[in-house]
Amino acid sequence: MPRRTPRSTLDRLRTPGRFPKFLKTAAICALVAGLLSPTAAGTAQAATPDDHCGGRCSDILPPGENGNATLAEILLNQLFGTQPAHAEDQLGPYADLAGGYSALTDAKINNFFDDASFGVPSGQVASTEKPAGRGDVTIVRDKKRGVPHITGTTRYGTEFGAGYAAAEDRLWLMDVFRHVGRGGLTPFAGGAAANQGLEQEFWRNAPYTEADLQAQIDHVAAGAGDRGRQALDDVNAYLDGINAYIDASDRGRYFPGEYVLTGHKDSITNAGTIDHFKVTDLVALASVVGSLFGSGGGGEVENAVSLLAAQSKYGVAEGTEVWESFRERNDPEAVLTVHDGESFPYASRPDDPKGAALPDAGSVTREPLVYDRTGSATASAATAASATAATTALGSARRGMSNALVVSGKHTASGHPIAVFGPQTGYFAPQLLMLQEIQGPGISARGASFAGLSMYVELGRGQDYSWSATTSGQDIIDTYAVELCQDDHHYLLHGTCTAMEKVEQKNSWTPSVADGTAAGSYTMRAWRTAYGPVEYRATVGGTKVAYTTLRSSYLHEADSIVGFQMLNDPDYVKGPEDFQSAAQHINFTFNWFYADSRHTAYYNSGDNPVRASGVDAEFPVWARPAYEWRNWDPATNTADYTPASQHPNSLDQDYYISWNNKQAKDYTTASWGDGSVHRGDLLEDRVKRLVTAGGVTRSALVKAMADAALADLRAEDVLPKLLKVVTSSPVTDSTAAAAVSKLSAWVSAGARRTETSAGSKKYADADAIRILDAWWPLLVKAEFQPGLGGDLYTAFTANLPVDESPSAGHGPTGSHAGSSFQYGWWSYVDKDIRAVLGEPVQGPLARTYCGGGNLASCRDILIGTLKQAAGATASQVYPGDDQCSAGDQWCADSIVQRTLGGIKHGKIGWQNRPTYQQVVEYTSHR
Template sequence: MSRRSPNLAALSAVAVVGSLLIAPASTAEPAPEPVTDYCREQCHHILPPGQNGNATFAELVAHMLLGTRPPHSDDQLAKYDRLAGGYSELTTGTIDEFFNDNSFGVRPDNVERTYQPREDVTIIRDKTAGIPHIYGTTRSGTAYGAGFATAEDKLFLMDAMRRAGRGEVTPFAGGAPANRQLEQQFFSASPYTEQELQQQIDTVSRFGERGRLALEDAKSYVDGINEYIEKSHSGRYFPGEYVATGHVDPITNEGRIEPFKVTDLVVLASLVGAQFGGGGGHEVQNAVARMSLHEQFGPERGEQIWAAFRAENDPEAISTIHDGQAFPYGGSPANPRGVVIPDPGSVSAQQLIFDPTGSAAETPEPAARPESVNPRPATDDPVESLRGIFDDGVVPGGMGQERGMSNALVVSGAHTESGHPVAVFGPQTGYFSPQLLTLQELQGPGISSKGASFAGLSFYTLLGRGQDYAWSATTASQDIIDTYAVELCEPDGRPATKDSNSYRFRGECLPMQTVERENAWQPNLGDDTPQGSYRLVSFRTRYGPVTHRATVDGKPVAFARARSTFLHEVDSITGFQKFNDPSAITSARDFQRAAHDISYTFNWFYADATDTAYFNSGASVVRKPDVDPSMPIASDPAFEWQDWNPADNSAAYTPFQEHPNSVNQDYYISWNNKRAPGTAGDRAEKGAVQRGDLLDRRVAVHLAAGGKFNRVTLTQAMADAGVTDLRAERVLPDLLRLIDTRPVADPQVSALVDELRAWLADGGKRVETEPGSRDYAHADAIELLDAWWPLLVRGEFEPAVGGAAYQAMTDVMQINESPSGWQNGEPGRHVGQSHQGSSFQFGWFGQVSKDIRAVLGEPVPGGFGEPLCGGGNAEACRQMLLDTLQQAAAIPAAETYPGDADCTPGDQWCADAILQTKIGGIAQEKISWQNRPTYQQVVEFPAHR
């Protein structure tokens, strides 16, 4: 069809008609009988910006012209924002100002709409947040209603994400750089053929009766999605982004919204798993850094520094489990065999893009965001006003970035005022408009739950509550990914090169399997990028996709990534099904057993009226005892996973009792920290200083003083940690102790130290002077630390380890993750501003603390041995701190906070601010930074079945 802009009069008429067809008509169906709710109005939750993520063409035009937003698209944002500045005033009587009631059912005076998309299901939307409460008289009707309601709320988001998971965003939404980055990210992680997607669906039916039910649920769910697609298209109330991307003509309604298939659910599951449910895969980067340290210091001293930096099993690291249990997993053996170290300088990333033409010949750059939240268009033409919605890509930022997620605080009834457990927990899934998660209540045969699910996977509630229990998760990231080095070969016996596409496997020279995507795009209403095309090609071995190529002792090799969940993306389905089944979950132990069925790497937390529980899920493979999972491994059966079958990527997995687990520990905290004593970190971030410390200290100190928690005080502990700068609370005291070993001679530098000291004395928080001021208290000290941190880290480590090793170590883990961006480039410069809230997961926080304490002469378990800073000389290290502090003070604010399309240079608050990244045409306002779950529950059950 033509992509040329229709005339204004015709489009205005379409917009008017569209405004009358925003949603299907309601029906006056009787309200279903309420389900018994044992939380008794003591369950609350919040998910910004709002439940409704669909906007018709008319609503998009109104948003662009007038700044209006569809109902329920932003009505949870202000409540969520309010907690950062108002948590100290929180009371049980004001909790509804910060969270929404998460009770089952809808009060009669709170019913917004009641309708039946099919005779065996009734959906009630509440006035408060527009959440669908789905009541099925049959199990099929319940799943069907979930699909219909989710499509009502998030259809375009679901559509964009299934394209992203297949590596096919650009043909759908245009060739903007962010679209290309997104499809490349997920295609490289899960390059499946359609046959492999179907095979995973077929596998579900072999999981017994629960597998059969799950497959039927999934099919009914897809039927509900497709019913909404058909009705909304014919009724012209489908998402207006389909017009903006040229898929439907705004005048004639010609075009197509492609129906969903069950295999799309596998794609969405693989996308979620790649983003949130894996761990490991950094073995090549580890090997390069380790090798660099060995070259600089020799094997013995180099290994000591590497071990301290990686913090594999740091004795100072806090653990979620602290009841005396240990759960060894993922550690490096004393004398490993099969370790493969690439030749220096030989490593190169596997080529992914081939035959680029047009705009695809250009290297994608990070996309800028729109210049303002609601830019007034320069034209009155509605279609022209939509031009530019996707100039930055369908997902212009945030998705696909690797980062730790989520937090949890769970206190047992022995330490609460009521005697019942209290939990404040939720996942950090990033901030998007619309949000990746969707809220719902599901009530039907064998299903009774309410909470959040990823849109497109919401036939079960993934995180939420049942009748008398609640659960949530944090990303665990235990190592379920290994890297195997395969020798390259040529089938005809010629000498192989790094470009050879055959490899040796168990004595044979096999061709690599290739999976390809032919992606081409044309300019359309939502993308001013010129037309272009390219091929995405994944080269796969029996172990998995190739990620790098190199030489080892001069011989060419490919490094292939083996992931235990590869080809098993939907194996977790029965675990989630049990979470939703009240007959399956009657105790904490039942919940743990259900969580064991989930193959993705999550920390699961549970609370009911009497018990709390924790379980670490994941397809944790059983490795040979002499294999080092942190390093590339030789491709030899002697070093493969125990009982590994390359035909279906199955293996032996650790049994239930070897997964970190606990019931009724005094309290649990998790912020992607160490799971339990003995569990090795997959990277270098689970060490002596980690953001989980902020939670643990607040709970432990309160209990040590004889205090007890309630919903308010536990929420306040979370919120206080969520506005605190980890570097200030946990590392700055060490730096000041070294500086204070004698008076600072220079009065100007002494004044800088005093600024930092005053901020620390006030809690080291990044909070506004008053809510809405957009000015930080202690703004100068915050700016000073932001500018100082990259300078002091470089000054502390680079002279000691050398430039090459320092760079290799930053490739393993960035030195910082402050709210305003990653400071991992040149001194004082940020690399990107995330605007995504989640902060302080990655950074050299523990490494700096350990080394400075060693300089002070203190015993440091798991330290570097001889201190590195200042060559081990305390005075030289102290002088480096003072020199870099003075240099930091001279850096202009516009360089520390360089600005972007959303923020002017030097705007500190804005640089930290959270933005809801657009996946569509509706933008949202900025909110203040807080390091907090995106979806969050506050629960305390006073009774149970």
């Protein structure tokens, strides 16, 4: 039964926005009158299973649970800013933590989070629903947030209800991403540059055919035993629930309004269809999620290009040493998640590298993806830039996200472990994740799941335990140089000249009222080999090669379903070892964290291939049997993988922190910049202080997270050393002296980017923040480019962007994405400046760069760039974009819920924290 209704009171209407040009005024009255749908009310309460959290489990997921809107609701939102019920109601509490955390107590936690206890109290039941009239499942929604609580008496009914609830909350988004996963978004949603960019971004990484998608399902069903067969049954029941909702919403005409705006449905006659979902759609969805969050590694060609530039500048021996010092594969000063000294060697630098296939200088070209553009798909600089900008927010999810703070019961006030953790999945309208509770045979969990993959809770809590994940980024991707034969589309496979497989996706679209584009078309083309898709072409020693990208999860995106099934099973997970066993079945690269009333645990997941002896994972290698993964089967893309004991793992360490930092000693990630300064240090320093003092509480751990979320990493951990150089002699220049004074005062005040008062949209220490935002890229270039030379400096910045401040419009995350300070040259500046100051540095850079190592010369460089930065106006530092006026510093930093549908939400102030977040402290155990 439909449940959607917009808020109706006039005092909730906002200032009207610009009316979308594609909406027809004549239809408004009929649409508003005919498409608003009533809410099903009820007082029934689902039976509450064992809940051992004692009211101490909380969570939050902005902007809100409701991600579907009828056409009428979209019209009201676009015209007056009116929000559908539960579409934006978690955004305010989430945003308010930035101004309220300093006075936080345990009693106030749920002012900023929501109670995550199982069940719904009878007085809080907003609706009770028997989807499709089934007697074996009930969906209860709470009044406060509209979260679905799904209770089934049969396994099939439970999963049917999960699919039905998912479609109620995210049908349009699920449809968008099943098309993204197939590279076919533009025929579905129109030829806007953003749509072109999305489908190109993800199809390049996983150019699957329908047969490939089906094969993944067959592999799980056949190869994972009883659990694999149960997973397939669960998926089919879940699909039946999704499709039942599609049929019901079509009959009742309360389907998402985006289907009308994109021409799939007619608002007057109801003509048109919404295609049913099928099992391969979910694999296509999983391929997008896996590409975003769980595919660490790659970049070997880019590494090779910068290595060659270093060797060209300094010679082979010294150039290699310089390159390695910037790569920071195993930096002794890096913050670690497993910090007890245990070593987990992986992807280490071999003593005698073998099989390297470095390109000839200047020979690398990227394999073209798009062909035969016509009409509005014709390539232009403007279209390319727009498409790039449109995909950076989703790109941020892949590059920088998620944190965890977990403290053992030995150091808490209650004696029970405490965890504050969650994934940073970016900020979207609707959100990629959705909340739910599922209770049924073999399933008992509440938490967040990716829309369209919510047959299980993927991050959340069970009856007496909680779990979460951060992206780990260890290297499960390798690049192979396949030698060409006969022509550019044949290659040598174990000595036989073999044809590459051509896979094409032809996309065309008609003129769209939704995005204003004219008709157009283009073809995406991928050439696939047994070693993966072709990504680059080059020559190696004069021999023509194609560089291919092979990842262990390629053709295996569906494999992880069994691990998630285990995490939801109360009969499987009864303690930390069971949790680790479940996480071992997840082949994506994640750091997994666990807490119950007695124990904490950590496990790093992913299918880490066993490489041939002597192969250096940092660079391309020849596609020959001697350099392949051990026991690699090209027909199935399976190989030997490192055993669980060799993955970083731990039980009951005093505390764990993770912010996409290095996992453990000797464990090499694919990320550049895991050195002496990393944003993980912001958590490490705060949590370590709490643990040293003892008596940690939930509110104290939330405060530590929230304080780190507002900290400027550069200002906290690098700026004091820069100022030490600048003030090593009296600063006589008035402009520089004034800047030093402002920066010093900001550091003394805590180096945070905070408002003058809650809601002011003006920063305290605004001048200091502006100066550092302008200074950082200037000082880095002036510090390093003279010594490295222009070519090598450019190559290194391609490996690792110089800056990732909240307002940065460049770098991996773009603007308004929240996640900041993961990628940048903070460690390089820190090590170099300490060397100039004569301070001890473990794992130093191969050379000292600032002023050639001379303190006075370095000081001159810093003062000169500081004066330049101090003179930059706010409009120059924050030039404005589609969201903000030039010079608006707060807005430049602000978080925007990027629209993936018809509903828009407001901006919130910057916080560098997970999107979905739990605060948990269990009081008992089964």
